Amino acid sequence: MMSAAHVLEPTYDALRRRLLTGAWPSGQRLEAVRLADELGVSITPVRDALNRLVGERLVHATPGDGFHVPLFNETEFRALLSWHQMLLVIALRGRGELQLIEIPRGHDGIGERTALLFGAIAAIAGNNELDWAMSNSAARLGPFRKHEAEALRDVEQELDAIEQLARNAPREMMRRAIGHYHRRRVDHAAVLTRLARDGASTT
Structure with a gap:
């Protein structure tokens, strides 16, 4: 079930802004549960936002290992x-x-x-x-x-x-x-x- 837009969009914007400002180092693991707690939302919009960021190549997802900031060589x-x-x-x-x-x-x-x-x-x-x-x-x-x-x-x-x-x-x-x-x-x-x-x- 997708998150409602009024929750998803601010969550997406907040996570994207952290990427833009370099809040996380290259390769950082992004734990959806912790991010949901920090943003004061449920885990569903965080996961939806992270998956959207994966589609934009701003976040990397590995089966079994979760989400990470891309690690560039x-x-x-x-x-x-x-x-x-x-x-x-x-x-x-x-x-x-x-x-x-x-x-x-x-x-x-x-x-x-x-x-x-x-x-x-x-x-x-x-x-x-x-x-x-x-x-x-x-x-x-x-x-x-x-x-x-x-x-x-x-x-x-x-x-x-x-x-x-x-x-x-x-x-x-x-x-x-x-x-x-x-x-x-x-x-x-x-x-x-x-x-x-x-x-x-x-x-």
């Missing part, structure tokens, strides 16, 4: 970064105007700020499928983005610069800045995958 992480960059390059071919929302800093961490910034850039294309793909890749990158400041210098300043370029720079300058952003993370893929994996527990 270095090669898979680099492939995800390449895909993320390609989505932004496609978006910058669009003719739409950038409408940057207020990008928050602080309490929700670098993952949310980065997702909102690049999501606003992707929206230039005016393509709902591209928007969804960007949002999906942002959630999958959440466990890694949380640790960027440990592996890279001046991450906030880097985002400041990209945000400023997005507001008034030619598209070619934006493409170069986005390329540099991704190359830094590809160069530090080994460190970022280790940091994203460290601290994983069975809770």
